Amino acid sequence: MYLPHETWPDLDEYVANESLAVVPLGSTEQHGPHLPEGTDYLIARALARAATDRTGHLCTPPVTVGVSPHHRQFHGTTWVDPPVFRDYVENLSRNLTYHGIDRIVYVNAHGGNVVHLREVGRRLRDDGTAFAVEWMWDESIPDLIDEHFERPGPHGGPKETAMIMHVARDLVREGRLDAARDGGRPEFEYGEMDVHGARVVYDAIENSDNGVFGDQTDATPAVGERLFEAATDQLVALLEWLDDQPFDALLPEPHVDPQPGSGR
Amino acid sequence: MYLPHETWPDLDEYVANESLAVVPLGSTEQHGPHLPEGTDYLIARALARAATDRTGHLCTPPVTVGVSPHHRQFHGTTWVDPPVFRDYVENLSRNLTYHGIDRIVYVNAHGGNVVHLREVGRRLRDDGTAFAVEWMWDESIPDLIDEHFERPGPHGGPKETAMIMHVARDLVREGRLDAARDGGRPEFEYGEMDVHGARVVYDAIENSDNGVFGDQTDATPAVGERLFEAATDQLVALLEWLDDQPFDALLPEPHVDPQPGSGR
Amino acid sequence: MYLPHETWPDLDEYVANESLAVVPLGSTEQHGPHLPEGTDYLIARALARAATDRTGHLCTPPVTVGVSPHHRQFHGTTWVDPPVFRDYVENLSRNLTYHGIDRIVYVNAHGGNVVHLREVGRRLRDDGTAFAVEWMWDESIPDLIDEHFERPGPHGGPKETAMIMHVARDLVREGRLDAARDGGRPEFEYGEMDVHGARVVYDAIENSDNGVFGDQTDATPAVGERLFEAATDQLVALLEWLDDQPFDALLPEPHVDPQPGSGR
Amino acid sequence: MYLPHETWPDLDEYVANESLAVVPLGSTEQHGPHLPEGTDYLIARALARAATDRTGHLCTPPVTVGVSPHHRQFHGTTWVDPPVFRDYVENLSRNLTYHGIDRIVYVNAHGGNVVHLREVGRRLRDDGTAFAVEWMWDESIPDLIDEHFERPGPHGGPKETAMIMHVARDLVREGRLDAARDGGRPEFEYGEMDVHGARVVYDAIENSDNGVFGDQTDATPAVGERLFEAATDQLVALLEWLDDQPFDALLPEPHVDPQPGSGR
């Protein structure tokens, strides 16, 4: 159920019986000369809607702006700073629990959001409010990605290109795929820029002139569809798994024995 | 230019020459049995995109969740609390100025956001960062609204119904228009529930059993189109006016004379 | 009972039996060439004391500085910014509940405080701490105001002039009433400065050279007394009404049925 | 000049030529069975007005509620918590600088405010905004106090009793002076309750059943007048001293030599 399209009375059954919500999150940031700035939230929204269409779970509208200061040198990158992002997602999530939600999947398509969503998840869990878990689509299908792409790259590469080809094909500037690769950094491994073990790079522009990492010339709509379906399968499986857990099983483990004060 | 659909190199000209951005904001909250929960942001996004298509200004993706605690008793209402909302919009706006933006129009379709956007606007203006102004679509065309509707109501009424009929017709449950009216509060004036001058009502549910105010049976797609076009005209005019202002003219007036310390 | 004048043992009965407190709030800001900067808190304090003298409720000392950045260009305007004001009033209010207070009337005489007091009221109510309600004196007697003044104006006009004539006559510079009107903006309606539906004005000085709105030459002490008595009557009635409410009736309505999770 | 009684045009000369403001601060808290809860702010306001009447400096209205959680067990004690108090005073002070104020005297009559006002003073000074200094009336005339009172006590004792006898005599319940002493703690020295060097007492009630410390039976209006005049003299001298300082002399000393980076 896509919440923005539902009316409130139509949620009667859901509120009475269900406790899971899906929140898509992405970013609005440069994705090279060939991909639109909304790439991440477009992917997240499409996956979240596809999976919840199959499971019947509630899906909120997307959080369209995320933690993207590392792309800010490129025109149009829009972002909120980490403390603001965390508080926004936390607050939104806490308020969802008013309707009986006690577990949330953050369907995320922006790497810069990951650690912050994990932190929010801990906040919600440690005080017993809800179990929230971050899910990054490409981490659910690593083998498939390796199978299709020689140089996947972490940003603006063939993974995202193929996905947008599938979910919003007219937003891909297909004539610029070669330029995207050649003006960027086709080969890239995290850590290769480290200095004696320290990550001294903060911004994408330090590593790539056009903001692109990877070689997107391998991307096709068909591959995009395959990735999309595979990731959706994974997300559906996650939602079903999470739905099946008793809430207590999702809460933190207790303190190890002996319990504090037990001997007093 | 709809930012999420643009690539960063395509913004070259804009960044070099322009200084105005449009940010649509709405809410995800109950809108009665006949309208979808996303009503407000769907309207805001549609208006913002239509106007910026005409003027060529930059339009960000919408902020889809707003300040809606007063609708929370109804299933699915999602909200962030005011301090979080203000900090989120402020931070997003400040970061936009990195790209040379110094004036922003908040295209708003949710009454609960108004005072908070005004407060954010003051923060940005008083320290000279940017001039940001809240624009609420229905306040730009009061006469037209009065002409078409006998009982417009402030929430879930014929104004919003007609607008959604125009921008997302399949999301209106047209068979429930009578029920929406009869189960809600067709006649409503702010202040009528006040007790000796004090507004003692905090939540919509205190005034309306189904969350609806106004009589939406007057709404038609044709009226919606007329409202939409008229409001878009107003917004276009506002964008053009704002674009024409020198930045200094948008900043606060100086202290009155004599200037502080001028005699020392 | 005016708290700053009471000793603690004399509050024995009150603490044991009562649960209502009155907090007067105003501002210290320009009120034109004819009225003192403390106008708002002087009015609020006078009304709060008069009403609580009649009902026997507890009245705290006034909050003398409020949210007045929109008057800051004029000498002497003193203010706190909205987040600080809200936190101050909220914290003060929460601490009052330590003594058994569970309902508060903010007797307010400054328009700039209204939305912030409403926000604080929601915070206190939504977590079940207390029911706090903002009461703005002139909104309790709109007909009487219309009856006496042709051009009442929102700030520094005949309403406030007449009130100060009644409560602190020697603080009105009566010889400047004409100048106050002529150097200011005798006729004013909210919205008249809007640009295509957007309120683009942030500060009083943009609309009025001397900070005055309305025509105060209609003000007299006798009219002031009449307004004062009428507003006091309204406030007394509000206090009695609020005192009569069971606390549960003041708390938020529950979630609509079905209750969240009720079907699980 | 008492700001709440002044009109803005009458501050022309002051704003042009002067840079000092006086802010009275106190509390609303129990002061035993014989003194009113507003004792502290009534004293602070009276001293601040008397001194500024003599020097011609600007005096704001009082901050009537301070940091008094240590008196909260007694009926009516009203307080704000330290972070809120500090932020309120800091914000109010920063905003005063808009009018050219760069030095502030906090005329304080509540011990619980002292460390917080010092902290605010540092904030304002360390970033070069203003030089603000806390002044506690009884610390300016220690010899005179010792001369008049055998057991002065830190709270509700003869110092405050005499002062209120002078500034608001009808608010002293003179028939309860013996009871105030006998039901409280006539003899008291800070530190006497310490446990092996640790101050383990947090609240006044732990030391005094009625909240009183000292023996107020020595207080008379004549003594009160003498204290008041002497303290006013001290405050006048402080204002004159402060007024005479060049602003640079009030700012922090620079880093010691060699200056950071001077050798690079």
Added chain:
Amino acid sequence: MYLPHETWPDLDEYVANESLAVVPLGSTEQHGPHLPEGTDYLIARALARAATDRTGHLCTPPVTVGVSPHHRQFHGTTWVDPPVFRDYVENLSRNLTYHGIDRIVYVNAHGGNVVHLREVGRRLRDDGTAFAVEWMWDESIPDLIDEHFERPGPHGGPKETAMIMHVARDLVREGRLDAARDGGRPEFEYGEMDVHGARVVYDAIENSDNGVFGDQTDATPAVGERLFEAATDQLVALLEWLDDQPFDALLPEPHVDPQPGSGR
């Protein structure tokens, strides 16, 4: 038990049976030409470890940086600002309670931390979380200090010099004791720099050219040992006293009678 040296299983008994923790706190700040910048935390740690070695209580590692902006003009002084310091200590303390700790002694050797630790102590106590108390070593043995030193001084003087001679002798530059005294302010009393009762001095450098107060030429390792042992005795006694208190005896007193609402 020195927590950083213990393994978790070795704390079994402690967690089951005990509820007291000791947290040493100091600073890293100039202590004149003869003492190391870590003086305060080295003293605090040594005392805390010595006392807990005797009582068997748990001792955390030291907080090595404190509130020292007043020494910042001297090379190397490192500090955190008061709000950050308070939040850090409060948070650390709250988290300790997860292991059953409900009473904490802050073993402190830096005067600049005192009021902040008291504020944190109140926060923890007023909401019933824990009873935390600040203990400053030299305030536990005032007579002994007076016996040994003619001019003890508050900072960098003979007290600290003797202590460091005892706990880390090679860190004292003994050849500079005369210079330390002569380049600083051997005689000093709080208040002597006050102007008409106002403390107008914010930084140590305003009073002492080399940051030293007092005459350290009386310091010897033997005196240091005596101070150290005496202070340790006091701390041991405090820990034993605190350990013996029932938790309820450490919580705030209730509101005085009549209880709020008791008559309703």
Added chain:
Amino acid sequence: MYLPHETWPDLDEYVANESLAVVPLGSTEQHGPHLPEGTDYLIARALARAATDRTGHLCTPPVTVGVSPHHRQFHGTTWVDPPVFRDYVENLSRNLTYHGIDRIVYVNAHGGNVVHLREVGRRLRDDGTAFAVEWMWDESIPDLIDEHFERPGPHGGPKETAMIMHVARDLVREGRLDAARDGGRPEFEYGEMDVHGARVVYDAIENSDNGVFGDQTDATPAVGERLFEAATDQLVALLEWLDDQPFDALLPEPHVDPQPGSGR
């Protein structure tokens, strides 16, 4: 130069000529039955001191408590929550810049601190205050670690065991190495517990009964020494590299061309 052991005049040359500071950070948290809770900060401090002894750079005392909520179920784990940790380190770092420091290396030995130190580094860099970089010792010598250990594990494993054997041998409970391995999780790879791509594990206890990961029976003091020396070499090289950079080279890249507003 180890700051806590230095006197301020001895820093004259450093302050005049140098701009780099080293801040060691670790944690106080369970490290299995064989290692002390202070393991991380003991390692960080030892490495930081060894490297700065060689380079002559300034080293502050360690931050001994870090972000360790994921180990809290085990006795004695002490932690601060992420927002508090970040603000503490940021504030401490900003204040260091008062002495001319414009580059900082966070010598870190706790994985839970990494993302937070990166976030702090960005805050400091993006506003031009300083360039701060996180350095995690084991990430500087991955090959050496692989060479020595078959099952290195991320926490409490042979890496940390060998290091503590080298820097504080008596704190290793060598008789418990087998038990540490067998009661924990000798084999562990990040991601192996993921559910359909989502990391659903928040706390160490969910993966390891005794909090240990890896097989520490390969650890010896000799290996520890080798790791320590190798990591120190890396750190020395990093400090030298960083010291050599012009400050401008460490600041963020500018916005890509065309510059915002360049065409206006």
